[in-house]
Amino acid sequence: MLTADSRDPAAAPRLLLTLLAIALLWPGIQLSELDLGVLLHSDSQTEMGRFISGFWPPAHDHDFLQLLLKATLQTLAIATAGMALALLLAVPASLIASRALSLSAASRSGIPSRLGRLLRWPVRGLLIFLRSVPEIVWALLFVRAVGLGPAAGVLAIAITYSGMLGKVYAEIFESTDQRPAHALMQAGSGRLAAFAYGILPNVAAELLSYTVYRWECAIRASVVMGFVGAGGLGQQIDLSLRMFASGEVASMLLTFLILVLGADQLSRLLRWRLT
Amino acid sequence: MNRLINLLLVVGIGVAVIASFGYLELDLGELGSATSLKQMGTYAQRFLSPDLSASHLQAILKGALETLAMSALGTLLAAVFGILLALPAAGRFGWPLQSASRLLLNGLRAIPELVWAALMVLAAGLGPNAGTLALALHTTGVLGRLFAEALENTPPEPAEAIRLQGGNPVLAFCYGTLPNLAPQLLAYCLYRWENNIRMASVLGFVGAGGLGQMLYVSLSLFQEAQASTVILAMLILVLGVDSLSAWSRQRWIKA
Numbered sequence: 327m328l329t330a331d332s333r334d335p336a337a338a339p340r341l342l343l344t345l346l347a348i349a350l351l352w353p354g355i356q357l358s359e360l361d362l363g364v365l366l367h368s369d370s371q372t373e374m375g376r377f378i379s380g381f382w383p384p385a386h387d388h389d390f391l392q393l394l395l396k397a398t399l400q401t402l403a404i405a406t407a408g409m410a411l412a413l414l415l416a417v418p419a420s421l422i423a424s425r426a427l428s429l430s431a432a433s434r435s436g437i438p439s440r441l442g443r444l445l446r447w448p449v450r451g452l453l454i455f456l457r458s459v460p461e462i463v464w465a466l467l468f469v470r471a472v473g474l475g476p477a478a479g480v481l482a483i484a485i486t487y488s489g490m491l492g493k494v495y496a497e498i499f500e501s502t503d504q505r506p507a508h509a510l511m512q513a514g515s516g517r518l519a520a521f522a523y524g525i526l527p528n529v530a531a532e533l534l535s536y537t538v539y540r541w542e543c544a545i546r547a548s549v550v551m552g553f554v555g556a557g558g559l560g561q562q563i564d565l566s567l568r569m570f571a572s573g574e575v576a577s578m579l580l581t582f583l584i585l586v587l588g589a590d591q592l593s594r595l596l597r598w599r600l601t
Numbered sequence: 602m603n604r605l606i607n608l609l610l611v612v613g614i615g616v617a618v619i620a621s622f623g624y625l626e627l628d629l630g631e632l633g634s635a636t637s638l639k640q641m642g643t644y645a646q647r648f649l650s651p652d653l654s655a656s657h658l659q660a661i662l663k664g665a666l667e668t669l670a671m672s673a674l675g676t677l678l679a680a681v682f683g684i685l686l687a688l689p690a691a692g693r694f695g696w697p698l699q700s701a702s703r704l705l706l707n708g709l710r711a712i713p714e715l716v717w718a719a720l721m722v723l724a725a726g727l728g729p730n731a732g733t734l735a736l737a738l739h740t741t742g743v744l745g746r747l748f749a750e751a752l753e754n755t756p757p758e759p760a761e762a763i764r765l766q767g768g769n770p771v772l773a774f775c776y777g778t779l780p781n782l783a784p785q786l787l788a789y790c791l792y793r794w795e796n797n798i799r800m801a802s803v804l805g806f807v808g809a810g811g812l813g814q815m816l817y818v819s820l821s822l823f824q825e826a827q828a829s830t831v832i833l834a835m836l837i838l839v840l841g842v843d844s845l846s847a848w849s850r851q852r853w854i855k856a
Binding site: 351353354355357358359360361362364365370373374377399400402403404406407410454455458459460462463466467470471472476477480481546549550553554560563564567570579582583586596599600 | 606607610611617618620621622624625627632637640641644645663666667669670671673674677711712713715716719720723724725726728729730732733734799802803806807810816817820832835836839840843
């Protein structure tokens with residue numbers, strides 16, 4: 327005979343887990359000074375309310391639109407130029423770091439000799455270092471080294487993205503079928519020729535789509551980097567925020583949304599056409 | 602014809618690259634010239650002797666803990682609000698609420714964390730509280746959308762069975778839907794937490810606390826020795842999170 331049982335057999339462990347999580351997070355709440363109430367205070371609410379009510383209508387006078395166009399073009403140019411410089415560093419670095427072009431690996435069933443691994447390690451380490459420091463930190467450093475403006479943004483993107491692209495390219499080279507390149511190298515061809523005829527045809531589509539995806543990320547990054555003074559749309563957003571010009575902030579956020587959506591569509595088109 | 606279009610696209614990309622360099626008036630020759638390289642070199646040299654004194658390391662430890670706390674609480678808040686918004690966004694309460702909550706989620710997600718942080722610093726004042734709120738707002742958008750998709754894809758039968766047995770909707774959700782969904786939700790939360798740790802360490806640039814604020818302040822005061830220690834700490838944090846997540850993924854996903 328079945329009896330109705332309203333008891334939850336897993337209640338005790340769940341309760342314990344919840345208590346444990348709260349005990350762990352309690353110092354976190356202290357550390358992060360979390361206070362949701364601050365959003366409900368009347369003075370910060372009126373402040374916020376005034377700021378948000380200024381969002382409509384977005385600023386659209388002629389001078390401002392011209393400034394906006396300039397900033398948007400600058401953002402696009404920073405992302406594109408940064409990617410171009412990143413490729414200059416990433417392609418050679420990935421060729422050096424990848425095991426796919428190892429001569430010793432060709433005759434040792436894909437495992438390079440110890441010396442080869444030792445010599446590749448510094449390049450891999452450099453790539454790890456380049457991409458592990460966030461791009462906005464690079465931007466902040468370059469703003470101090472080369473001055474305010476787009477040059478800092480271009481250099482920051484070039485450095486971080488060469489680390490990312492170099493690593494991913496090297497992995498893509500290794501993930502494809504190694505036999506054509508090994509056959510070429512064992513038959514006496516040079517490494518670059520083995521790369522161009524043995525590996526590149528198999529991986530070109532993947533390389534391209536990853537590069538286009540990164541370009542899209544670079545646009546988003548270049549907007550964000552403007553906040554530390556690296557030019558483009560972000561710098562204008564920062565300036566307008568500081569002047570409490572909410573109408574300008576609204577129209578720049580709208581432009582940013584359009585830019586991101588447009589980049590998304592363009593990268594889809596490029597990937598569809600070229601791969 | 603196809604070839605021609607592709608060729609045109611490639612030429613277009615080349616022109617875009619050249620035009621970008623031209624538009625920015627970047628003089629690579631000048632950037633790479635001896636004087637500017639020397640200037641950058643002397644600037645870089647000042648970072649080579651990181652400040653490893655005990656008091657500074659203690660401050661960095663506090664900053665790192667603050668960063669971790671910001672990211673954890675921001676993700677947790679986002680998970681709570683995300684599931685609250687995901688229920689209507691998955692179409693559980695009719696289409697007007699569905700499209701409204703989707704619009705809200707898209708808006709939250711579209712604005713980057715750093716912009717949210719700049720806005721929150723205006724609203725809530727300087728400090729880690731603003732950073733936590735900014736992370737929570739952006740992550741709510743991301744997690745809400747992921748949760749809504751997970752909710753739509755989960756099999757409805759267990760919950761329907763409980764409803765047919767006379768259980769109320771809340772019970773049906775808690776005991777019919779949630780157990781199936783929980784591992785996926787948890788995986789999404791952990792993934793976003795990982796992202797947020799990285800983000801939290803730079804949100805301080807607009808005054809939202811954590812390691813970023815320390816870096817910004819010490820760079821502004823030209824204390825490069827202190828700044829380089831902060832950068833080292835960020836590097837360790839990022840590498841630690843990376844290896845931890847790689848390890849846990851191997852450990853839990855293969856099993």
